[in-house]
Amino acid sequence: MNINFNTISSTKSGTTAKPLYYLIITIIFLLLTSFSAYGNSWEDITKKAKGQTVYWNAWGGSEEINAYISWVGSRVKDDHGVILKHVKLASTADAVSRVLAEKAAGRTNNGSVDLIWINGENFAKMKENELLYGPFTENLPNFKLVDFKGKPTTLIDFHVPVDGYEAPWGMAKFNFVYDSARVSETPKSIPELLQWSERHPGRFSYPHVTDFLGSTFLMQALIELTENPEVLNHSVKSKAAFTKTTAQLWNYLNQLHPLLWRSGKSFPASSSVQQQMLNDSELDIALSFNPSATSAAIANGSLPESARTFVLKKGTIGNTHFVAIPFNSGSSEGAMIVANFLLSPEAQMQKQNPQIWGDSTVLSIAKLAAQDQQKFKSLPLGIATLAPEKLGPTQPNPHPDWKNQLDAEWQRRYGQ
Amino acid sequence: MATTLRAVSFLPAFPILTKLLFLLPISAGLFGVLLPALGYFPDLGGNQFHFDIFRQLLEHPALPYSVWLTLFSGIAATLISLSLAILLAAMLSRESLSGNNNNKINRLFVIVRRGLIPLIAVPHAAIALGLAFLIAPSGWIIRWFSLLVLGWETPPELVTVQDPFGLSLIFGLVLKETPYLLLMILAALPQIRAREYLRIGQSLGYGNFRSWLKLVLPQVYPLIRLPVFAVLAFSLSVVDVALILGPTTPPTLAVLILRWIDNPDLSFRFLASAGAVLLLGLTMASLIFWRVSEWLLLIKWRNWLSNGKRGSGNEANKLAAMSGFLLLGTAFFSVLGLAFWSLSLRWPYPHVLPQIWTQRNWERHWNSLRETAFTTLEVGVIAAVIALFLVVGCLENEQWRRVRFSFRSQWLLYLPLLIPQATFLLGIQILAVRLEMDGTFLLLVWSHLLFVLPYIFLTLADPWRNLDARFPQIGQCLGASPLRILFRIKLPLLLKPLLVASAIGFAVSVAQYLPTLFAGGGRFVTLTTEAVSYAAGADRRVIGVYGFLQALFPWIALLMALAIPRWRFRNRAALT
Numbered sequence: 001m002n003i004n005f006n007t008i009s010s011t012k013s014g015t016t017a018k019p020l021y022y023l024i025i026t027i028i029f030l031l032l033t034s035f036s037a038y039g040n041s042w043e044d045i046t047k048k049a050k051g052q053t054v055y056w057n058a059w060g061g062s063e064e065i066n067a068y069i070s071w072v073g074s075r076v077k078d079d080h081g082v083i084l085k086h087v088k089l090a091s092t093a094d095a096v097s098r099v100l101a102e103k104a105a106g107r108t109n110n111g112s113v114d115l116i117w118i119n120g121e122n123f124a125k126m127k128e129n130e131l132l133y134g135p136f137t138e139n140l141p142n143f144k145l146v147d148f149k150g151k152p153t154t155l156i157d158f159h160v161p162v163d164g165y166e167a168p169w170g171m172a173k174f175n176f177v178y179d180s181a182r183v184s185e186t187p188k189s190i191p192e193l194l195q196w197s198e199r200h201p202g203r204f205s206y207p208h209v210t211d212f213l214g215s216t217f218l219m220q221a222l223i224e225l226t227e228n229p230e231v232l233n234h235s236v237k238s239k240a241a242f243t244k245t246t247a248q249l250w251n252y253l254n255q256l257h258p259l260l261w262r263s264g265k266s267f268p269a270s271s272s273v274q275q276q277m278l279n280d281s282e283l284d285i286a287l288s289f290n291p292s293a294t295s296a297a298i299a300n301g302s303l304p305e306s307a308r309t310f311v312l313k314k315g316t317i318g319n320t321h322f323v324a325i326p327f328n329s330g331s332s333e334g335a336m337i338v339a340n341f342l343l344s345p346e347a348q349m350q351k352q353n354p355q356i357w358g359d360s361t362v363l364s365i366a367k368l369a370a371q372d373q374q375k376f377k378s379l380p381l382g383i384a385t386l387a388p389e390k391l392g393p394t395q396p397n398p399h400p401d402w403k404n405q406l407d408a409e410w411q412r413r414y415g416q
Numbered sequence: 417m418a419t420t421l422r423a424v425s426f427l428p429a430f431p432i433l434t435k436l437l438f439l440l441p442i443s444a445g446l447f448g449v450l451l452p453a454l455g456y457f458p459d460l461g462g463n464q465f466h467f468d469i470f471r472q473l474l475e476h477p478a479l480p481y482s483v484w485l486t487l488f489s490g491i492a493a494t495l496i497s498l499s500l501a502i503l504l505a506a507m508l509s510r511e512s513l514s515g516n517n518n519n520k521i522n523r524l525f526v527i528v529r530r531g532l533i534p535l536i537a538v539p540h541a542a543i544a545l546g547l548a549f550l551i552a553p554s555g556w557i558i559r560w561f562s563l564l565v566l567g568w569e570t571p572p573e574l575v576t577v578q579d580p581f582g583l584s585l586i587f588g589l590v591l592k593e594t595p596y597l598l599l600m601i602l603a604a605l606p607q608i609r610a611r612e613y614l615r616i617g618q619s620l621g622y623g624n625f626r627s628w629l630k631l632v633l634p635q636v637y638p639l640i641r642l643p644v645f646a647v648l649a650f651s652l653s654v655v656d657v658a659l660i661l662g663p664t665t666p667p668t669l670a671v672l673i674l675r676w677i678d679n680p681d682l683s684f685r686f687l688a689s690a691g692a693v694l695l696l697g698l699t700m701a702s703l704i705f706w707r708v709s710e711w712l713l714l715i716k717w718r719n720w721l722s723n724g725k726r727g728s729g730n731e732a733n734k735l736a737a738m739s740g741f742l743l744l745g746t747a748f749f750s751v752l753g754l755a756f757w758s759l760s761l762r763w764p765y766p767h768v769l770p771q772i773w774t775q776r777n778w779e780r781h782w783n784s785l786r787e788t789a790f791t792t793l794e795v796g797v798i799a800a801v802i803a804l805f806l807v808v809g810c811l812e813n814e815q816w817r818r819v820r821f822s823f824r825s826q827w828l829l830y831l832p833l834l835i836p837q838a839t840f841l842l843g844i845q846i847l848a849v850r851l852e853m854d855g856t857f858l859l860l861v862w863s864h865l866l867f868v869l870p871y872i873f874l875t876l877a878d879p880w881r882n883l884d885a886r887f888p889q890i891g892q893c894l895g896a897s898p899l900r901i902l903f904r905i906k907l908p909l910l911l912k913p914l915l916v917a918s919a920i921g922f923a924v925s926v927a928q929y930l931p932t933l934f935a936g937g938g939r940f941v942t943l944t945t946e947a948v949s950y951a952a953g954a955d956r957r958v959i960g961v962y963g964f965l966q967a968l969f970p971w972i973a974l975l976m977a978l979a980i981p982r983w984r985f986r987n988r989a990a991l992t
Contacts, residue, residue, distance in 0.1 A: 063953075090949050090952040094933055101845035106849075119680075121681070125681055202573050272954035275954075280554035
C-alpha cells in the first residue's frame with residue numbers, strides 16, 4: 001500500500017494547477033487498482049532501466065511510424081541509456097502468439113517481447129488471459145499529463161477498464177477520406193452515405209470486417225441506425241436483443257452493398273489497401289481512423305493533394321491506442337522508460353506533427369508548461385485535417401461483444 | 417570391399433541425424449496444432465479433449481466455398497504450371513539439340529530461358545503485387561489502354577484481381593511455379609540422356625515435340641515428381657500470394673486460418689488449429705488424388721506412347737513460344753512496374769509513368785541495409801550448407817548401404833512444407849522456450865533448416881539417385897575410396913544439380929518470415945522480415961524497394977549456380 005501513497009505525494013508535489021482534480025484521478029486509480037505489487041520509485045526504475053534492451057513489437061507497415069519509433073529509440077538511448085529495438089510486425093497477433101507460447105512453456109521472465117503496441121480488443125484478450133505486466137502506468141511521471149477528463153478512453157478501452165495495464169499513446173477518431181477533385185458534396189450521416197452511393201454507384205467501399213476499420217464502419221453505422229444506441233455500451237444480452245438492435249443495420253447494408261465497389265461482392269482486404277484504391281481513383285470515398293493521416297499521406301505522396309476528410313454530424317467513434325508490457329518482459333523498467341518518454345510533451349508533439357506522423361496527442365494541453373502549450377498550438381494542422389472544433393462529437397466504441405457478433409453475422413450474410 | 421564398408425560405416429549417422437533434427441520440432445509442431453484442434457490448450461482455458469472445434473469448423477459459413485476455392489486454385493495452378501513447364505522444356509531442349517541458333521524462333525527460346533529462370537529468385541509477394549498492379553482496373557495495362565485508346569477518367573469497373581474464382585491467384589502462382597518446374601526439368605534432363613533419346617526419336621521419323629513426349633517425358637517425370645508435389649502443397653497452403661490476388665469473400669482456407677490467428681479473440685486459435693489440420697488433410701488428399709490421376713493417365717496414354725504414329729507436333733512450338741512470352745512478358749512488366757514504383761513519389765491513375773520521381777524510397781532504406789543484408793546472407797548460407805551436407809550424406813548412405821530413405825522418413829522431411837506455418841510454429845516455439853533456445857542464432861538456423869532441407873532434398877535426390885551407377889563402379893574398380901569417388905567423380909558430375917539445389921535452398925531461407933520472427937524472437941532482422949512488415953502497409957513504393965532487395969541475393973546465387981558449371985565444364989558440353 002505504501003506505493004499508492006508515493007503516487008499521491010508525487011502527483012501533489014509535481015503540479016501546481018488543479019491539485020484537487022489530480023487527487024480525484026488518483027483516487028479513481030486507487031479504486032481501479034486495489035493494490036499494486038509492481039510499484040517502484042521512478043528513481044529505482046530509471047536506475048534499473050539503464051543498459052536494458054527493450055524489444056518493442058509494433059506494426060511496421062508505415063515508413064513514417066517506423067521513422068518516428070527509431071527517433072524515440074535515439075532519444076531514450078541518449079537520456080536513459082535504454083536500447084530500443086523495433087521488431088516490425090505485419091500483425092500484432094504475431095507478438096501475442098509469442099507471448100502465449102512463452103506462457104504455455106512456463107517462461108515467466110526474460111520473454112522475447114518487452115513492449116507491445118496494442119488496441120482495445122487485443123488488450124482485452126491479453127489482459128483476460130493474464131499475459132500483461134502491471135499495473136504500471138501510475139509509475140510513469142508523465143502519465144499525469146494525460147487528458148483523462150476530455151479523453152475518457154485513455155482509462156477505459158473498449159469498455160474494458162485499463163487498470164494501469166497499458167499506457168495511452170495516441171488518439172484515434174473515425175473519419176472519412178475523399179478526393180475533393182471528384183466529390184463535391186459529402187454525406188453528413190449514414191443514411192446520406194447511402195443516398196450518395198445511389199448517385200455514385202461503385203465509388204465507395206469499406207474494408208473487409210477482418211480489418212479493424214471495416215468492423216468499425218459496421219459499428220459506426222449501427223450507432224446511427226439503431227433506435228437505442230445506449231444498449232451498445234453493454235454486452236449483448238440475448239440473441240433476440242442482437243437481432244432487434246441490428247435489424248436496421250442489415251436492412252441498410254442490404255441496400256448499400258449493391259451500390260458499393262464491385263457491387264459489394266468483394267471488399268478491400270485492409271485499410272491500407274483501401275487508401276491505395278482511393279489514390280488509384282478506384283474509390284472516391286474511403287475510411288480512416290486518424291484525422292491527420294490524410295494530411296500525412298498527402299505529404300508523403302500516397303494520396304493526391306486534393307484529398308480531404310469529413311466526419312458525420314452526429315459524431316464518430318473515437319478511441320485510444322496504447323503500449324503495454326507483457327507479463328514476462330525482462331526489461332520492464334526499460335519498457336516503462338520508453339512508455340514514459342512516449343507520453344512526454346516532446347514525443348507527443350513530434351508525433352502529432354503531420355509532417356512526421358500526424359497522430360493526435362493523449363495529453364491535456366492545459367496541464368503542460370506554457371512553453372509546451374505554445375509549441376503544441378503552433379503545430380501545423382495539415383492541409384486535409386479538420387480543426388478540433390470541426391471534428392464533431394466523439395462516440396464511444398460499442399462493447400467488444402457487439403463487434404464480435406457483428407463480425408460473425410456479417411460473415412454469415414456477406415462473407416461467403 | 418572390407419575397406420569400403422569401413423569407410424562408409426559412419427554414413428548411417430546422416431539419416432539418423434537428419435531425422436533427429438526434424439523429429440523433435442516436427443512432433444512439437446504437430447502437437448502444437450493437434451492438441452488445440454482437439455480443444456486442449458490450458459493457457460487459453462482449454463482443459464479437455466473434444467471434437468466440438470471440428471464441428472464448429474465444419475459449420476463455419478465460409479468453409480465450403482473456401483475449401484472448393486483452395487482445391488481449385490491449388491490443383492489448377494499446379495496443372496497449368498506443369499503443362500507449361502513441360503511444353504517449354506520440350507522446346508528448349510530442341511533448341512540445344514539442333515545447335516543451330518540462326519533460327520528466329522530458337523533465338524526467342526533462348527530469351528525465354530534466360531528470362532524465366534531468374535524469376536525463381538523474385539519473392540512470391542513481390543511478383544503478386546507487381547501482377548496486381550499490372551492487371552488491376554486502375555493498373556498499368558488499363559492506364560496504357562486509357563491513354564492510347566479510350567481516355568477513361570476513372571478506372572473501369574472490371575473484376576480482375578481478387579476475382580471470385582481465384583483466376584488471378586492461379587495466374588500469379590503459375591507465374592512463379594512454371595520457372596521452378598522448368599528449372600527442375602532442365603536440371604534432370606542430362607541424367608536421362610535426353611539428347612540421345614531425342615536423336616533416336618527423330619531418326620525414327622518422330623517430330624521433335626512428339627519424341628519429347630513419348631521418349632523423354634515418361635523418363636523425366638518420375639525425376640520431378642517430388643518438386644511437383646512441393647508445388648501442389650505450396651499452392652494449396654500459400655498465404656502471401658492469396659492475400660494479394662485471391663478473393664476475400666471468402667478467401668482460401670490458408671488465408672481464413674491466418675485471419676483466425678490474427679483475430680484478437682485468442683479463442684479463435686482453436687479454430688485456426690482445426691483449420692490447419694483440415695488443410696493438412698486436404699493437401700494429403702490432393703497429393704493422393706494427383707498420384708492416382710497420374711496412374712489413370714498412364715493407363716490411358718500407354719497405347720498412345722507406343723502406337724507408332726509419327727507427326728511433327730510443330731503446332732506445339734507456337735503454343736510454347738506464345739505461352740513462354742506471355743509468362744515472361746507478364747513477369748517482366750510486373751517487376752518493371754514495381755521498379756518504377758520504387759522510384760516514384762506519386763504515381764496516380766491515369767498516369768502511365770510516375771508523376772514525381774524520387775530516390776527517397778531507396779535512400780531511406782539504404783542505411784539500415786548492411787546489417788539486414790548480412791543477417792540474411794549469414795543465415796541463408798549456413799542453412800544451405802548444413803542442409804547440403806546432410807542431404808549428400810543421406811543420399812550417399814542410400815547408395816552405399818543400399819537402403820532407401822523410407823517412405824515414412826520422406827514424409828517426415830516434407831511435413832514442414834505441408835502444414836500452415838503460423839499454426840505449426842506455435843508448438844515449435846513452445847518447445848524452443850522449454851529448451852531455453854528461443855531467440856538464439858542456432859535456433860534460427862535450425863528453423864530455416866526445416867524448410868531449406870526438404871527443398872534441397874527434393875531438388876537433389878532424383879539426379880543423385882539416377883546418376884549412372886557405372887561411374888562410381890569404375891572408380892571402385894580402380895581402387896578409389898568412397899570419399900575419393902564422391903569428390904572426384906560424383907560431385908563434379910553432379911555439380912550443376914548441387915549448385916542449383918543450394919541456390920534454391922538459399923532462396924527458401926531468404927524468403928522465411930514467420931520462422932525468422934518466431935525462432936529469432938524478433939532479435940534478427942532480415943530483408944524478408946522488413947519486406948513483409950512493410951507489405952502490411954500496402955505501399956507499393958517501399959514494397960518495390962524490398963522486392964528488389966529480397967530478389968537480389970537469390971538471383972545472384974542462382975546465376976552463379978548456372979554459370980559455374982558452364983565455366984567449369986566449358987570443354988565438356990554434355991555436363992553443362
